[in-house]
Amino acid sequence: MGAEPYAESAARPAFQQQDQDEWEVADIADLKQQLNEAVFLGRFMGAISATLDPGDICAIASRWLYDYVPYLRIVFALSPKLLSQPLIYSPGVGKDKSIDPTLPASEDQWVAEYFKGLASLSMICSADGEIRCRRHALQLPEELGSLIIYFDEGSSASFSASFLTNLRENFSHALKNALEHSKLKELAMRDGLTGLFNRRAFDEMLDIEARRGELMPVSLLMIDLDDFKQINDTYGHQAGDQVLARFGKILRDNCRGSDLVARYGGEEFAVMLPTTTSSIAFMIAKRLRTKLSETTFVFNDRLVRLTASIGIAYAADAAKPSSDLVRRADQALYRAKKSGKNRTCVYAAKSVELVKKPAPTKLRYAQLQPEFQVRE
Template identity: 40%
Template sequence: MFAQATLETVLSALPAGYLLLDLSRQVVFVSERFSIACHGSPLPTVGSPLPATLLPQAVQQRLDQPDNKGLTLPAHGLLLEWLVTPLRDGWLISVREDRHAFRTLVDNSPDIITRYDLELRCRFINNTLSNFSPTPAAEHIGRTLEERRLPAQLKDAIRHNAQQVIASGKPQRFISELSLPQRLYVFESRLLPEFDDAGQLQSLLSIDRDISEQHATRLWEADENRLLEMIANDRPLQEVMGWTCQMIENQLSGAMCSIMLLDEAGERLYLAAAPSLASEYKEAIDGLRIGEGIGSCGTAAQRGEMVIVSDIASDPLWQDYRELAAAHRLHACWSLPILAQDGKVLGTFGLYHDRPCAPDSQALDIVRRTSHLMAIAIQQEQRATALYRLATQDGLTGLANRRHFLDLASQRFKEARYLGKPFSLLMMDIDHFKRVNDGHGHEGGDVVLQAFAQCVKSTLRASDLVCRMGGEEFAAILPDTPASEALVVAKRLRNAIAALPIAHQDHPIPITVSIGVASLSPACRELSELIRHADQALYQAKAKGRNRVCVAESL
């Protein structure tokens, strides 16, 4: 009896679970730790027969053919190590978790698995840590959060959530970040309480899963959706392109984004957005002529295909711009042409880096998708601009049309009256224009109208507004211009038109202009009054022989 009691005491103190059977296979003793084999079922009762389903079949067979070799069997998600030891008056069956197999599984897990004591001292950490830290896992063992030299933000997140687990006894889930020189890692962390047999909290188990790619994908999708909303809501193109550069730079660490638009002639690229490039560099490349060997963007626009320069210092495409790039520490540049639906080049989408590098598949996918969205935004802007031109401009001369002119002139007129500023109006008519059409055809007439319009625009100020009222009749408003100055401007314009060299099919077409001038006075209350008086002055100039300027009488 003493020997039996001593054996049971010893077995109960050991880490494995034990079951003693007599020769009739009745239960003589069972330790509490044997419950790992029962998976929630009650332990067998001492003095009762061995339950038929308690032991795995392979272990049952060992009772018939006993040996001293261990068995490792899966059970309920665990790997259990069994040993059947034959005794003189029965069997001793032991079971424990296969610690070696557990350690193998843990060390091959893609997650970082850490065990902390209640003072947050690291008691165990698997080798997965080496994927994210140059410090060996063994050097973390036995150290506190401070001693492990973790980033402050990460330490605070672990400490805060550990306090929540200790206080509540419930698991916590949180997102943490680890910023390393090469990239930013994002982890989904789970902090689990571990209890002893008495139900007392004894440690915390942390499982940190790298979700950097999923996190980046979610951010990218959110940014991309915002970009689509901006395009759909007709936000200004400049705003859309600025947001796009910011979006890409957030997504691709270290990248400096640029968007350049090709001019209507298809010859030069003009910078539209590049928030992270130096001002001096932006000035140097603005208006870059496209062509083979003109950097990444000039070449991409010329070829109509992507150009990847991973090392500017050695790539021949940058031969003429190598010093410029080096002065601003630019060492790689990938450029993708922005293409319209018909394949026409609209501009370029460029990514600069401060180190030699080539894009991976993820970066290429992001750049291509963004380039496609930029093409949509640019074409939408071009269509809107074209519609605006149709609604506001004369198709032949490019000047404001009558309706648009009257709208703007009315606003300027009201502002001048309200502020008490001078304001003048010119009404112009090309002399003997019917003779031009009769002698040179309508094509010759169109040439004259276009030349006349260009001459007027170049002679007047940028703040002045010129329009084609219809046929050969034109008008211009001169803000902040009193009558005396308006007369000088009109005479200068008449002389410029008379000296204008116009030819059609090698035949010169001399023209002159008659101009009527009217200026705002206190008595004038409507733009229509000013136009009527300018018209009267114009008729007076024509009646006096044309090719002259007449000023309306005081209003």
């Protein structure tokens, strides 16, 4: 009988079998890596999505990435909408101090501007100023910023291209959620007509600062627009809205950046003045009243001017709750309204000092004498 016609050809050469085995091993290794990356990224996304604070998102991301593949340093240079300054982490030694509050236009510019700072933080650099380490630079979408991961030049640790793509998407998604939450929170804290903080936000922030005590002494202005109801009744609510919006702008333009300004309700406004004595608060109140009285409104072809009454309360320390400060400022405002309006009333520790409309003389605040005192 003849030999099997295909027996010889069916036998594969040994070197071909070895190549096939190596390919299969490589395929299995790739599949394992892809599986490990998918599992990690799923857990990573869950971890960074557990918070809506951008700084916390960066801190969590730095720890998870370091546990997965140890790196030398990670830098989060995010948009000012998310972080006021870059964050730098070296998990092996802890968190480093941020270098510079500005964000460059490009990653190359970033490297140039931050090189000296990075060198001072023990980055591996050569004498000629070149950075001697590998890095993965991820430019985040929608101007969210950038994420840069540095590895020791001698280290074999790295991330695959597909991993970095998925990492970029997951990290960006978490930051977008944080940004949207921040926008919604900001909207919930603002008065829609004036753009100032609303009463709820003001009370919460005033309470926080009062308990911290870091901004003491603090003064509080409670402001009420005189005869505002007549504007609404005579010219309509649109005219009233125009007055409120204009006075809100007066407050924004004439208060300091550190001051907390709010529409407290209706035609009433509140201004917290940190590290401000009652004498300085009085001068600020005077300026606000002057600016308002100089503002002209035109309703139904008629020129209209308004005035305001202001109550001032002062706290030298955090011994009493913020509600007590609000109560005293309200009492001072009430006294100013009952005493003829268009004036400022200062609530002292043991009395309420009424200050009438200032005469055109350069009197110092300490020389102004109260017309009456109300004992507690």
